[in-house]
Amino acid sequence: MNWEYVQPVRIIFGNGQIKKLTSEIAKLNGSNGLLVTTAGFVRRGMAARILQLSGGTIKQVYSAVSPNPTVEECDNCSSILRDNQCDFVVALGGGSVIDCAKAAATFGLTSCAATDFLGTGKAIPQQHLPIIAMPTTSGTASEVTCVSVLSDHNRGIKSPMNSYGFYPTVAIVDPELTLTVPPHLTATTGFDVLCHAIEAYWSVNHQPVCSTLAVHAAHLALTNLRQAYKHGDDLAARENMAEASVTAGLAFTLPKTTSAHACSYPLTNLLGIAHGEACAMTITHFIRFNANHGCERVVQLAHKLGYEDAEALANAIDGMREDTGMLLDLKSFHLDNTQLEQLIQGSKHPNLRNNPVPVSEQDLREMYESMI
Ligand code: NAD
Secondary structure, X not given: XXXXXXXXXXXXXXXXXXXXXXXXXHHOOOOOXXXXXXXXXXXXXXXXXXHHXXXXXXXXXXXXXXXXXXXXXXXXXXXXXHHOOOOEEEEEEOHHHHHHHHHHHHHOOOOOOHHHOOOOOOOOOOOOOOEEEEEOOOOOOHHHOXXXXXXXXXXXXXXXXXXXXXXXXXXXXXXXXXXXXXXHHHHHXXXXXXXXXXXXXXXOOOOHHHHHHHHHHHHHHHHXXXXXXXXXXXXXXXXXXHHHHHHHHHHHHOOOOOHHHHHHHHHHHHHOOOHHHHHHHHHHHHHHHHHHOOOHHHHHHHHHOOOOOHHHHXXXXXXXXXXXXXXXXXXXXXXXXXXXXXXXXXXXXXXXXXXXXOOOHHHHHHHHHOOO
């Protein structure tokens, strides 16, 4: 088996580690930074704490990033970077903030707009400002990936952009930052983590380093998500979910995600289901589907996680979905045939081809028909 592994982001992990921001900025020789965040972190006083830790080196703040960030928000950040000749970027927030900051750190060094690159296939310039990413959700692992997902409402698209320059220089993963995540968001982001881990393990592109990380992350998510959901102030559960998130991120970046993520895109785009909840909708279906079609890796994964077989693993995850208030079917949407067809066609995303068992249009149809 031939494989490669690369991971260029330095990761600093631990409770209270946001204090390392001061020395990390010094390592970059940063003197004129931009903080990208949301209004919530300004309101809760966390943005002020970051400014204090920066010792006056962060001179600009952009706090208007929305969930599912837009090209306009990215362009606003780029303009601030350009107009003020900033020399580094700090992102404090969930995947949305980090994605916006990552793209702006590149586009801010050019005269380009995000729309020049989003969904156009145009090569993204490699030069970029250094980014310090501080995730506040345990979910996307955007702090260790080279992906930025932006939305352009004028063109009706939400799309990922990939660029080596989008890798942050350093990720400071401080689980205490996730203590304020409300229960539903804890669950949806937590299922994103679990799906990253499971799909990384069985992806057709699986490789041993990522598989080892995937088992570690899946185990942590399976044993801590319920507790983090029910008792958001349980720092040990939050710490374990943060560790699951970052290790799952390292696990899936190279093998890529597969069937559950492929189906999540139309479930989000057409029905507005939150990303992690949308992944959770089909993950147990695909555990059973893959096992029933002879995929040995899903059985192997179930054994490594302490389950008798794939069915037992699927049952455990279904139980967790119920306990955390995730949607269990699509009945409440009263889908008509056109919408059903859109879901099926939208699920034929390129990542579907990473599933270890080929998934046909008929397979997708049967799955969705069983959910409506
Ligand atoms: P998010 O960043 O969109 O945040 C969701 C909401 O939670 C926001 O309102 C935010 O302000 C709030 N929030 C965040 N942290 C909080 C905290 N500690 N306390 C209280 N509220 C908090 O959510 P997300 O799931 O982290 O990111 C989703 C985005 O990431 C989507 O746009 C998705 O497409 C993208 N994504 C990116 C990658 C990648 O590799 N770059 C991978 C998967 C998904």
